[in-house]
Amino acid sequence: MKTKLLKHRERKYLLSVMKPFINEVLYFKKASNPQYNAYFIEIVLKNGDIANLPMFQDMEIDKSMKYKGLVPDVKYYLEDL
Numbered sequence: 807m808k809t810k811l812l813k814h815r816e817r818k819y820l821l822s823v824m825k826p827f828i829n830e831v832l833y834f835k836k837a838s839n840p841q842y843n844a845y846f847i848e849i850v851l852k853n854g855d856i857a858n859l860p861m862f863q864d865m866e867i868d869k870s871m872k873y874k875g876l877v878p879d880v881k882y883y884l885e886d887l
Contacts, residue, residue, distance in 0.1 A: 811875040836876035
């Protein structure tokens with residue numbers, strides 16, 4: 807049985823954001839931004855373009871409760887959803 811990386815709401819949100827260019831998505835990841843002590847979702851397209859979603863959560867306080875199933879700075883593919 808495959809382990810769920812994301813909560814249902816998180817998966818649904820990411821898929822809806824990527825829907826207009828779903829066939830162009832190479833991978834996505836939970837990226838860290840130490841300067842702001844936060845994380846954000848980075849979506850990388852096959853042509854090299856990158857879409858960054860807004861930053862969330864303080865890294866130190868709550869260990870990023872959003873997208874908790876994603877390991878920071880690890881590439882994930884649509885099949886992983």
